[in-house]
Amino acid sequence: MQKVWESTELEYAFLFTLRKVNSINTEGFKAFFNNLPVDPYIKGNYRSRRLSRFTVSGDNLIKLPHGYLLQSKDYNQLLGDIKREFAELDDALIELDIFKNLVLAFIDSCKLHPEAEIGVHQIRTTCSPDNLGNPAPEGIHRDGTDFIGIFSVTRENIQGGETHLYTAKKEKPVFSKILHPGELVLVNDHEFFHFTTPIKPQTEGQGIRDVFVLTSPSLLTEV
Incomplete structure (x- = not known):
């Protein structure tokens, strides 16, 4: 399996890692964020989303059947125990x-089992002068998976959107950073809570934050 990361290891390197993905040109992703369906489970119409799940065979991705996303209320107080269904990528x-390359590198970097299932969430959060966009409406949380990757694709006309990692909800964050396009943070979900601060426009007009969130296991179950 090929390795495509240029990386910088941080404190807690075995638990979370920040990486700059020089081999991936994020411009190639941008057009695919323009037709995302609005997330019907979040009030305000500021978040759009698609979701698919994969396994790999060698260096090839295998797309798995359509399923629904289900998290326990232990992890998601806002939308836990609700079967959420999204359009496929x-x-x-x-x-x-x-x-x-992004999916394979996530698998390789997290040292996942070759048959591990990976969920890929494609998410756009928007904001306007009258409305903030909230990338994490559930607050400081864990996802209930093993590993998480947050990969930044686009930041346009926004301020905020800073990613935080915590060892406990009531503690100060041990990691705080705005992820710029091409940067990715890998997180052990058993060890850290995470959160991303709301976004607002820098100037008049709409602001956009586009990311891929990868998880393993996928948290998807067949309908």
Whole structure:
């Protein structure tokens, strides 16, 4: 399996890692964020989302059947115990080499089992002068998975959107950073809570934050 990361290890390196992915040109992803369906489970119409799950065979991605996302209320007080269903990722996106590289590198970096299932969430959060965008409406939380990767694709006309990691909800964050396009943070979900601060526009007009969130296990179950 190929390795595509240029990396900088931080404190708690075995528990979370910040990486700059020089081999992936985020421009190739941008068009696929323009047709995301609005997330019907969040009030305000500021978040749009697609979701698919994969395994790998060698260096090839295998897309798994459609399923629904289900988290316990122990992890998601806002939407826990609700079966959430989202449109699948665009087939043309999945066929891109840069997308395959992102998923394979997530697997390799987290040392996942070759048959591990990976969920890929494609998420756009928007904001306007009248409305903030909230990338984490559930607050400081864990996802209830093993590993999480947050990969930044686009930041346009926004301030905020800083990613925080915590060892406990009531403690100060041990990591705080705005993820710029091409940067990714890998997190052990058993060890850290995470949160991303709300976004607002820098100038008049709409602001946009586009990310891929990868998880293993996927937290998806077949319908």
